Amino acid sequence: MQLKRHLRIALVVFCLISSLIFNNPVAAYDNPDLLPNYQTPVIDLANSLTLGQKSKLELELNDYEQSSGWKIRVLTQFESTPGMSIKDFWNIDDRTLLIVADPRGGNLINFNVGDAYFALMPRIFWVELQTRFGNQFYVRDNGEDRAIINSIKTVEKCLDRGGCNQVPGITKEQLLWTLAASILGGLIAGIASSPRKSNQVIAWKWLFLVSPIWIIPFGVIGIAQVATRTNELIPVLRNIVAFIASAIAANIFAKNSLGKNIIQDSEE
Secondary structure, eight states: OHHHHHHHHHHHHHHHHHHHHHHTHHHHTOOGGGSOSSOOSEEETTOOSOHHHHHHHHHHHHHHHHHHOOEEEEEEOSSOOOTTHHHHHHTOOTTEEEEEEOTTSSSSEEEEEOHHHHTTSOHHHHHHHHHHHHSHHHHHHHHHHHHHHHHHHHHHHHHHTTOOSSOSSOOHHHHHHHHHHHHHHHHHHHHHTSOSSTTOSOOHHHHHHTHHHHHIIIIIIIIIHHHTTOOOSHHHHHHHHHHHHHHHHHHHHHHHHHHHHHHHHHHO
């Protein structure tokens, strides 16, 4: 009897919580009263932009739409949102990119991407764009306004050049990651190429045999990831030098270690 009583109480509590969760937010998540009574490509409910930035961005987005045919719309929100009513207000279609900036989440920026955009920029592009400009560290250092504006500028840049597979430009974190990958590839190549015989200079057979292991960190991550994101030569040259230096150091270390073993085996 006592167990049934506890079950009935738990069921009542569950129903009350469910009604609060699923019934109350309906008005909050679809409120057309928050929409302005005039057409604008920017609705800044969270006050992420200054008045000057908002006015300038409105002019730029309207001009860009007229010149290119691509529609970019910006909605910032915090405690209230117009919800689905924004779709009819902006007549969102396949050529519309909706940028939603909401500081309550882990990532400031979210994208509602029209299908026409995917022909020029794949889904991985939008994931990288979101993580680059919407992450908490970027927003903390640059502000919500710069995160929103820079993401728009990046999209426009890619549209003007006919599409992008990766987000143009490279961050400090990516530079460090590609440098570390180049060093790792050099270490693997250096150890693999170390001579196994006393009259051998480079073990080409072993170097080619394990080539997939050192080509991926060096060629794919260390070089390709930089070359596809920036036209600067310095990061590429730096990674090449790091690869060569680490390969030489690893080769010398492995040569000395293997040389001792070769001498010991010959003496025995």
